[in-house]
Amino acid sequence: MMKTPSFLLAAMLASPALAQGTDDCVGATPLTSGAAVAFDTTIATLSAEVWPCAASGGPDLWFQYTSTLAGGGLISFETCGSSYDTSLEIFSGACGALTSLSCNDDACGLQSTLTALAPAAGTSYFVRVGGYNGATGAGTLLATEIANPCTGPDDAFEDNDTCATSVAVPAGYYPGLVASTTDSDFYSITVQPSQYLSVSLVDEATVDLDLNQFDSSCNLVTTWFADGFTYQNVTGSPEQVRFEVFVNPAAAGVGCLSYDMNVRLAFDPDCSFPDAFEDSDDCTTAAAVTNGTYTGLSVEDGDNDYYAVTVANGETIEATIFFIDLFADVDLYLWDPNVACDTNVAGQGTGTGALSVGFSTTDNETVSYTNTTGASQNLIIEVDMFSGSGCNEYDLLVSDGTIGPGGIGTAYCTPNANSTGGASSITAVGSRIVATNDVTLSVTGLPLLSFGFFIVSDVQGFVMNPAGSSGNLCLTGAIGRYVGPGQIQNTGTSGMISLGVNLQAIPGPMGFRTTAAGDTWNFQAWHRDSSATGPTSNFSNGTSILFQ
Incomplete structure (x- = not known):
């Protein structure tokens, strides 16, 4: 199987009328933060509004969300875990005079996520859910309010506001950090000769936080307009690397953004020694995990890793693997074993029956799924070494809350x-x-x-x-x-x-x-x-x- 590098396909939604959504903007179904809503577009119609993404779109449904955040913040919308190739679009304004704010086709596998700024309580948006290039199906739409972190205290690394005051951090996972348009965060770490440094950001608005990399004298090396970077020390001596997390100026008005940061140091991977979860080599021998971060894991071609999780009804599970794609390409799958399980049986990539797939050619992968079955589900996370890629090391982050990292909270x-x-x-x-x-x-x-x-x-x-x-x-x-x-x-x-x-x-x-x-x-x-x-x-x- 050849793998196509990930990119955003231009695709967006239209809207039909169903009990779980309305066919037109007028009378759009209201959404509540944290409550996943089931929808089905198979008998919906295509709205008159032209999709700015989603290759002409597909039959769509309309929803409306009104913020309750007194101090302002962000509102995220997602269809992760839905059964077909969805698309999402957010509008401001009133029915008949709508302004399209953003549109997304693929974000979590073939499903969609979008984030909007809510300056104050009472801010309303219209959301339409559709499909890519005529696709229809059933799924869930989840709205989540994210309180403005500017209203709370600074994180514990302050004041790390300049390159000269960079805070030294060891490799690890750092939750609950805050950056703003007027207050960037600076960090430093020592990278040994031939060692790789990988920095990844987990944030609520993934297009808004970027990174600058500096040398030990605070000279700018490069700007990474992404949620992470990988760097190898080829100087032959230990090297101090400084880096800045900043709010992209294009995100004007956002103010503050909360984020988690994962910092990894790694040499070329050595998979000759089993990690702590071996032998979890298929869906029947999957190792049980709960919320948390699991470090120092490894996967190799012909020996995928499997983890068992239980997701309560109404909850959303999110799993992320942090790895350096330069070493070898790793993918992530979430399975319901009662339907399908294991890439060795179902095949690799999308269209395998998996609930959610992380399948790209970049560092890190994420899967997400909301359980709306009415009962708890026992699911399987599979870490898959893409065919012929060799071996790689990774960290695994699991959370089953509906509001980002940290479990149900x-x-x-x-x-x-x-x-x-x-x-x-x-x-x-x-x-x-x-x-x-x-x-x-x-x-x-x-x-x-x-x-x-x-x-x-x-x-x-x-x-x-x-x-x-x-x-x-x-x-x-x-x-x-x-x-x-x-x-x-x-x-x-x-x-x-x-x-x-x-x-x-x-x-x-x-x-x-x-x-x-x-x-x-x-x-x-x-x-x-x-x-x-x-x-x-x-x-x-x-x-x-x-x-x-």
């Missing part, structure tokens, strides 16, 4: 490194539905054989080094502590702790609190730590969950 607030040399990371799995009462918190990357517990509040905050701590407190207001019987835990030899949360018994200074639909709880972990000056404490990052 939104990751925020950058943690400081602890005595392990890295930072701890909190995730939440389960369901955001209050009646289900199914939430489990987990923290990884903790010092071994140390004590820790979880804390909670309905208000986010940011306090550096409270009471002499080595970490950052990401909560304020009425902070509760999970210090009841069995809740103060030892990290043991795994460096992690986890806790099932009773949504009707959230601790607080004045007693337990209950949870109702519409409530938001912010969670963090506190733990014992050590430093060069003696015993201390530290914190993980935070995760925020909006319950339904």
